[in-house]
Amino acid sequence: MSEFSVHPLLESGTVTVKDVRCRGTCRHRSAEECARATHLVFPYRGVYLRHVDDDQSVADANHVLFFNTAQGYRVSHPVDGGDSSLVLAVSPELLRELAPAELLQRDEEPSFRMQSLRIDPRAQALVALLRHSLAHGGIEPLEAEGLALTLVCRSLGPRTTHATGATQGRRRLVDRVKLLLAADLGRQWKLADIAAEIGGSPVYLTQAFQQVEGVPLHRYHLRLRLARALDQLARCEDVSALAQDLGFSSHSHFAASFKQTYGRTPSEFRASALAKSA
Numbered sequence: 001m002s003e004f005s006v007h008p009l010l011e012s013g014t015v016t017v018k019d020v021r022c023r024g025t026c027r028h029r030s031a032e033e034c035a036r037a038t039h040l041v042f043p044y045r046g047v048y049l050r051h052v053d054d055d056q057s058v059a060d061a062n063h064v065l066f067f068n069t070a071q072g073y074r075v076s077h078p079v080d081g082g083d084s085s086l087v088l089a090v091s092p093e094l095l096r097e098l099a100p101a102e103l104l105q106r107d108e109e110p111s112f113r114m115q116s117l118r119i120d121p122r123a124q125a126l127v128a129l130l131r132h133s134l135a136h137g138g139i140e141p142l143e144a145e146g147l148a149l150t151l152v153c154r155s156l157g158p159r160t161t162h163a164t165g166a167t168q169g170r171r172r173l174v175d176r177v178k179l180l181l182a183a184d185l186g187r188q189w190k191l192a193d194i195a196a197e198i199g200g201s202p203v204y205l206t207q208a209f210q211q212v213e214g215v216p217l218h219r220y221h222l223r224l225r226l227a228r229a230l231d232q233l234a235r236c237e238d239v240s241a242l243a244q245d246l247g248f249s250s251h252s253h254f255a256a257s258f259k260q261t262y263g264r265t266p267s268e269f270r271a272s273a274l275a276k277s278a
Helices: 092-098 121-135 139-156 168-183 192-198 202-212 217-234 237-246 251-262 266-273
Strands: 004-011 017-023 039-046 048-052 055-059 063-067 072-076 082-091 114-119
Touching: 004 114, 004 121, 004 139, 017 121, 017 139, 039 048, 039 121, 039 139, 039 217, 039 266, 055 063, 055 168, 072 092, 082 092, 082 139, 092 139, 121 139, 121 251, 121 266, 168 192, 168 202, 168 217, 202 217, 202 251, 217 237, 217 251, 217 266, 237 251, 251 266
Parallel strands: none
Antiparallel strands: 004 017, 017 082, 039 063, 039 082, 048 055, 048 072, 063 114
16 A cells, blocks of 8 residues: 555646645655655644754644755654645746745745744635535635635735744754644643653743744644644534544534634534535
8 A cells, every 4th residue: 555645636737736645654754755846735634744954843734834846855753643735836936926035045946944834723724625625526726726825825924824933952842742732632631741741841841832833832732623623524424523532522612612713613614615616
């Protein structure tokens, strides 16, 4: 069985969208790979580590990762379960137009200065809406192109992204916290439990996480859980069971958290994702 499966969802000449799934059997660093073109990767299920030289980035549903043309990288999977990502590419000319200049290097081919950026809940919802709509044929190509470009703009916009200025030591510490949270999304973590698993004081962990990610640890964890719900809702028959699996105390608690984060109820999102084009 292949380690990867790639499902093309859209190829318009302007925008390419693929659903890429990995079994995640490689626990240690893989052999070096190289992207043929610069593209944006939006993990929506599972987690992995991407290594570029001595730098690493946690790939989870709270981030967009940048795979630059001709840039070597390695991947490892410290958490079982594999991963899935929506992979999006636009033409070099369009990428230069969409991306803020401060995010790009001054190369002939557009490439990003950093490995990843944190995205906001609106971008998470756009990832899920685009993927679900394309997967079941509920969206026309022109609308899908517009949605994809909106996702790129949203993900790269200064009001919705976060790039950290923390030291590498703090970033590595926070990476360990992210992997811990992703390994058991449904667990109702306590700060003392995280500190015991990771090492260090609860206060230091809280401060480091806020500096690196720009949001409190509990909110980061909540968004991971809700992003998993975005992935599952289109084919979920028992929302109450899903809420329980994700660690919510009740269906109403889940629905309230979902609406507060994404601006619509789970049933409204499901209806939108599965709507057929007129």
